[in-house]
Each structure stands twice: as C-alpha cells, then as structure tokens.
Amino acid sequence: MTECLFCKMVLGVIKPNVVYENDYVLAFKDINPQAPVHILIIPKTHVATLNELDNIELSGQLLLAVNQVAQQENLSEAGYRTVINCNKNGGQEVYHLHLHLLGGRHALATRIT
Secondary structure, three states: OOOOHHHHHHHOOOOOOEEEEOOOEEEEEOOOOOOOEEEEEEEOOOOOOHHHOOOHHHHHHHHHHHHHHHHHOOOOOOOEEEEOOOOHHHOOOOOOOOEEEEEOOOOOOOOOO
16 A cells, blocks of 8 residues: 555655554654653554454554554553544544554543443
8 A cells, every 4th residue: 555654654754753663563652742651653554444443463463562552652651542433433443453542641431330
C-alpha cells in the first residue's frame, strides 16, 4: 500500500518517533497526543481495520507490544488505556490498523453494568 501513511513509516519513507519495534510491529509517539503518553502500535503488514485482522500470531504480537511498551514507558503499575478505532463511525482516520496506548494521567472510566 504505497499511499498508506503507516506503511510509509514501516518502509522508512516517513520517519516516526519510534519507541519500540520488532519483526511484526512498530510503535511510535502520536503526533497529536491525547494524553501525556500517547503511542500508536501498528502491524508492519497492512491490515486496514480490525475487521480484517485474521492472523492469530499478529494479534498476539500487537498485544504483547502493548505490554512491552507500557512497561518501557513506566505505565504498567499505574495503569493505561488502549483504544482501537474501527471504520468511520468508530473514529478511524488512518486505514491501517493501529492501537492507541494512552497513559500518564487518571482516566475516568465508564462503568458498564
């Protein structure tokens, strides 16, 4: 996907502020942070939305990367949030699957009963 912003980052055409990388994922600081710590974690292979994620290994690698980055950013003990937006009505703006890792301040959680 040569037009995909995040694919360009994976290829090195665009240089994000990388905080973590392995063979499967790339994690970098969000350029428009919504929290003191706001990191995007993306698969290195193009997956447009969560609806298209059908690879168990890649799913696990994404979640393991969240854990690794949260530890690295000293968020694990205090806590953090992860968000995945899916499609237009879900708030997705870049159509390359990405997880938002947000931390560094107290978040009021919505309680679902």
